Amino acid sequence: MINIYIILSTSTNLLVGVTNLLSIGQAAFYGIGAYLAVYALMTLNLPLIPTLIFVFLFTAVSSLTIAYPSLKLKGDYFVLATLGFQLIVYTIMYNWIAVTRGPYGIPGIPAPKLFGTFEISGIVPFLILSTILAALTVFLFRHLIHSPFGRVLKGIRDDEISVLTLGRDITKFKVWAFVVSSGFIGIAGAIYAAYVSYIDPTSFNLNEAIFILTAVLIGGSGNIKGPVL
Numbered sequence: 001m002i003n004i005y006i007i008l009s010t011s012t013n014l015l016v017g018v019t020n021l022l023s024i025g026q027a028a029f030y031g032i033g034a035y036l037a038v039y040a041l042m043t044l045n046l047p048l049i050p051t052l053i054f055v056f057l058f059t060a061v062s063s064l065t066i067a068y069p070s071l072k073l074k075g076d077y078f079v080l081a082t083l084g085f086q087l088i089v090y091t092i093m094y095n096w097i098a099v100t101r102g103p104y105g106i107p108g109i110p111a112p113k114l115f116g117t118f119e120i121s122g123i124v125p126f127l128i129l130s131t132i133l134a135a136l137t138v139f140l141f142r143h144l145i146h147s148p149f150g151r152v153l154k155g156i157r158d159d160e161i162s163v164l165t166l167g168r169d170i171t172k173f174k175v176w177a178f179v180v181s182s183g184f185i186g187i188a189g190a191i192y193a194a195y196v197s198y199i200d201p202t203s204f205n206l207n208e209a210i211f212i213l214t215a216v217l218i219g220g221s222g223n224i225k226g227p228v229l
Contacts, residue, residue: 003130004188004195007137009215009227011184016213017221018145019177020157025066025082026212028089029182031204033059033189035093035100038199040190041110048112048120048129052187059186060179067178071171086209093201105200112194126195133191137184142224144180153177157222 008030015021033055040051070081093100100106111121120129144150152173155163160170193199220226 003127003134004192005212005215006134006228007188007191008185008212009219010134010137010141010224011181011188012212013216013221013224013227014141014144014153015177015181016216017223017227018150018157019153019174021071021174021177022079022213023082024079024206024209024213025086025089026185027204027206027209028086029059029063029185030189030192030208030212031089031093031199031201032062033186034193034199034204035106035189036186037190037193038106038109041112041194042106048114051112052190055186055190056183059189060183063178063182064175067175071174071178083206086206090201090205093204100201103200103202105198107198109193109197109199111197120194126191130191130195133187137187138224138228141184145224149173149176154222 008026012023012026015023036055036058037051040046040054044054046054066082066085070078070085073081094102096102097104111119113119120126145154152163152168155166155168156170156173163170189204192203216227218226219229
């Protein structure tokens with residue numbers, strides 16, 4: 001669970017800390033990733049790596065539904081837009097019983113298989129898997145933040161007007177930050193669903209979104225070590 005929250009906080013940090021987009025919709029993408037993983041594992045019978053790729057891509061694409069409309073808003077209005085998205089997704093998860101089973105939840109989620117043969121089941125295999133994914137996430141985001149892309153995001157955080165005068169498309173960079181952050185949050189949801197083998201909407205409610213955001217803000221937005229700790 002610590003490794004899962006490391007992935008969540010590190011991914012959220014790109015959006016909240018580096019780009020200064022205060023979003024309260026992380027738990028929605030967390031839930032979307034979890035339910036997509038259930039579909040991939042139980043319906044499509046995909047192995048582990050294709051499942052993670054499937055979840056990453058579809059969660060990233062789903063983030064565009066909130067990214068483009070909400071990024072036209074500023075300050076508190078942007079926060080309210082992501083809050084509305086969080087509540088809408090939770091309501092859909094809770095009431096779309098034909099797909100999500102609503103408050104009854106989905107039990108019996110099968111353990112994912114690596115390369116279609118080795119079953120990842122039990123705490124030790126999941127500890128190894130989640131540690132590798134958490135370390136990889138921290139490594140990738142650390143390099144991303146210090147890349148030219150990350151420097152533009154930090155420029156947007158500090159002074160949007162200056163970045164505009166340099167000819168940068170601010171909206172495009174914000175959308176990409178949203179997409180990358182949401183994709184990795186979806187991966188955390190996939191690992192969570194496979195690990196606990198049962199999910200219901202209460203795991204992805206507003207309290208969870210606030211907890212993820214709090215980890216970033218208290219740890220120190222804009223850096224990697226603080227939110228991880």
